[in-house]
Amino acid sequence: MPEPTNPQSAVGTVAVLSRLRPYVREALPRIYAAMVVSVVASAVALAIPQVLQWMVDGPLADGDPGPIWVAAGIVLALGVLEAVLIGARRALVLTPGTHVEARLRNSLYRRLQNLPVAFHDRWPSGQLLSRAVSDLNLIRRWLSFGLVLLVVNVLTIIGGAVILIALNWVLGLIFVAAAVPVILYSFSFERKYSDVARRSQDQTGDLATSVEESVHGIRVLKAFGRGRYALKRFESQAEQLRGTEIEKAKAIAGIWLYLTLIPDLAFGVCLVVGVWLASTGQSSVGELVAFFATGTVLLFPIWSLGYFLAMTLDAKTATLRFFEVMDAENTIIDPEQPAAVSRGRGELVFDDVHFRYQDAPATFPDLVDGVSLTVQPGETMALVGLTGSGKSTLTALTTRLYDVTGGSVRVDGVDVRDLALDDLRSRIAMAFEEATLFSRTVRENVLLGRPDASEEDLREALNIAQASFVDDLPAGLDTKVGEEGLSLSGGQRQRLALARAIAARPEILVLDDPLSALDVDTEALVEAALRRVLATTTALIVAHRPSTVALADRVALLENGRITAVGTHSELLASSAHYRFVISSFDSPEVPATEEVSR
Numbered sequence: 390m391p392e393p394t395n396p397q398s399a400v401g402t403v404a405v406l407s408r409l410r411p412y413v414r415e416a417l418p419r420i421y422a423a424m425v426v427s428v429v430a431s432a433v434a435l436a437i438p439q440v441l442q443w444m445v446d447g448p449l450a451d452g453d454p455g456p457i458w459v460a461a462g463i464v465l466a467l468g469v470l471e472a473v474l475i476g477a478r479r480a481l482v483l484t485p486g487t488h489v490e491a492r493l494r495n496s497l498y499r500r501l502q503n504l505p506v507a508f509h510d511r512w513p514s515g516q517l518l519s520r521a522v523s524d525l526n527l528i529r530r531w532l533s534f535g536l537v538l539l540v541v542n543v544l545t546i547i548g549g550a551v552i553l554i555a556l557n558w559v560l561g562l563i564f565v566a567a568a569v570p571v572i573l574y575s576f577s578f579e580r581k582y583s584d585v586a587r588r589s590q591d592q593t594g595d596l597a598t599s600v601e602e603s604v605h606g607i608r609v610l611k612a613f614g615r616g617r618y619a620l621k622r623f624e625s626q627a628e629q630l631r632g633t634e635i636e637k638a639k640a641i642a643g644i645w646l647y648l649t650l651i652p653d654l655a656f657g658v659c660l661v662v663g664v665w666l667a668s669t670g671q672s673s674v675g676e677l678v679a680f681f682a683t684g685t686v687l688l689f690p691i692w693s694l695g696y697f698l699a700m701t702l703d704a705k706t707a708t709l710r711f712f713e714v715m716d717a718e719n720t721i722i723d724p725e726q727p728a729a730v731s732r733g734r735g736e737l738v739f740d741d742v743h744f745r746y747q748d749a750p751a752t753f754p755d756l757v758d759g760v761s762l763t764v765q766p767g768e769t770m771a772l773v774g775l776t777g778s779g780k781s782t783l784t785a786l787t788t789r790l791y792d793v794t795g796g797s798v799r800v801d802g803v804d805v806r807d808l809a810l811d812d813l814r815s816r817i818a819m820a821f822e823e824a825t826l827f828s829r830t831v832r833e834n835v836l837l838g839r840p841d842a843s844e845e846d847l848r849e850a851l852n853i854a855q856a857s858f859v860d861d862l863p864a865g866l867d868t869k870v871g872e873e874g875l876s877l878s879g880g881q882r883q884r885l886a887l888a889r890a891i892a893a894r895p896e897i898l899v900l901d902d903p904l905s906a907l908d909v910d911t912e913a914l915v916e917a918a919l920r921r922v923l924a925t926t927t928a929l930i931v932a933h934r935p936s937t938v939a940l941a942d943r944v945a946l947l948e949n950g951r952i953t954a955v956g957t958h959s960e961l962l963a964s965s966a967h968y969r970f971v972i973s974s975f976d977s978p979e980v981p982a983t984e985e986v987s988r
């Protein structure tokens with residue numbers, strides 16, 4: 390995962406959390422209302438000791454039991470009112486937090502969809518998963534609960550301190566003086582806790598990545614008997630996270646110690662001084678009762694400050710992690726004024742194209758180092774080269790999965806960067822060797838690129854891809870496949886992925902070795918049917934087998950980042966030693982020749 394863009398402690402908590410404002414705006418009225426209701430609840434709680442003072446200094450001192458019942462009734466009514474207000478506060482904050490969480494999650498998902506493949510190359514999926522799930526959960530809990538109670542508790546403590554000073558300024562000031570060491574400690578707590586919270590959330594993401602990887606790779610792990618090894622790695626990561634969680638708990642325990650010990654000590658001192666004041670007649674017993682009853686009301690808000698402060702810092706870290714994704718640079722975006730060109734004939738031109746991956750060492754030459762190639766409208770061009778020569782990379786440049794670093798790719802004379810992305814990707818359809826299906830029905834998977842395609846088009850695409858096996862699935866086209874659905878074989882998946890590209894009815898088909906998992910007979914059938922489509926569609930096909938090359942009108946040879954020969958298969962066989970070398974490697978796939986070997 391790339392380093393966070395903002396060092397944790399360098400950015401203030403308020404500044405970070407206030408970045409959530411656009412997502413929280415609609416929820417703010419209810420959050421403010423919850424704060425007001427809570428402040429009133431606190432005021433009600435603080436009023437009870439005043440009634441007690443009146444009772445002790447009045448009816449009790451006078452020995453008149455009559456008004457005591459009135460006072461008890463008032464205390465009871467205040468208690469009930471406080472409970473009702475607390476219930477109202479809960480009702481007010483329950484739904485807005487969930488709305489904000491949903492809004493943040495949708496924005497994050499949209500962003501993840503928009504960010505270029507280069508971003509996803511660098512970010513482990515678990516880090517994204519933990520941001521989308523646990524971080525947003527932390528933000529929701531803080532908004533619905535932590536924020537309101539933190540603000541209300543601070544206001545309650547300030548209000549309570551004013552009442553304590555008003556009741557007895559000497560005792561009140563002793564109480565207020567006790568806040569100084571607590572505030573000082575809070576600063577060091579913030580620094581310490583922010584760091585450990587960040588580590589904990591990052592380690593949660595790493596753990597999610599490990600789970601995701603081992604679940605995805607479960608067959609490999611089992612086949613190689615590496616389950617124990619994977620478990621060991623996981624255990625050590627889990628242990629690391631456990632250690633961090635303990636560090637977090639210790640930091641919270643530290644501030645709780647301050648928050649319980651110091652007020653208790655302050656009240657101890659107040660008790661001694663208060664008794665002396667009362668015994669010397671400088672204070673009434675009712676005043677003392679009210680003072681300590683008010684102090685007791687303040688104890689919970691004081692103790693809970695540590696918890697809510699920790700919650701706020703967790704939310705700050707979660708917000709930082711959320712915005713690391715939202716702020717990630719996206720260069721593959723729609724042009725400001727997309728070219729409005731009607732569908733053309735499907736000419737595909739690579740014009741002196743250069744490309745290098747972001748993390749490629751500076752001393753390495755460009756992976757695609759000046760490719761110039763024209764695929765004529767309706768022509769089928771096979772792309773051949775040693776493994777690792779950059780064939781897949783070159784095909785990825787056509788739909789802007791990556792952007793060229795030099796030169797241009799043009800469709801019907803228009804630079805692909807001048808077309809709206811949706812437009813470009815409806816003109817060019819791709820099928821990859823790694824056929825990815827989603828946990829949806831066969832129909833939805835095949836119609837991913839053109840959901841409004843007719844039943845006839847869908848059937849035709851399935852026929853061309855020789856995917857009639859779908860009719861034997863339990864619910865036919867409505868059978869759920871993919872990760873959570875029925876498992877299909879590699880060849881079946883590839884055929885569905887090919888059908889998906891065909892059903893999209895593109896101007897240009899880009900096929901990255903889409904038949905590699907098929908048996909020879911099925912491959913021959915697919916190829917025969919594919920010829921019909923290829924007769925009218927421009928196609929660029931990465932070929933690893935002679936039979937795929939046979940589909941093509943011409944073949945382009947990719948060598949050392951350049952197209953070094955273009956011609957028919959027999960022309961290249963006759964003229965290019967490197968082509969003969971590459972073709973000869975097709976026949977011995979178990980020992981594939983690589984670009985490195987060639988160089």
Ligand SMILES: Nc1ncnc2c1ncn2[C@@H]1O[C@H](COP(=O)(O)OP(=O)(O)OP(=O)(O)O)[C@@H](O)[C@H]1O
Pocket residue numbers: 510746747748756774775776777778779780781782783
């Ligand atoms: N996302 C990436 N980030 C960095 N390097 C990459 C990335 N994808 C591929 N590469 C590197 O680029 C080179 C070309 O890869 P590419 O997949 O384009 O080759 P290929 O010719 O299609 O290979 P094959 O025939 O084995 O499929 C390889 O050395 C590979 O390691």
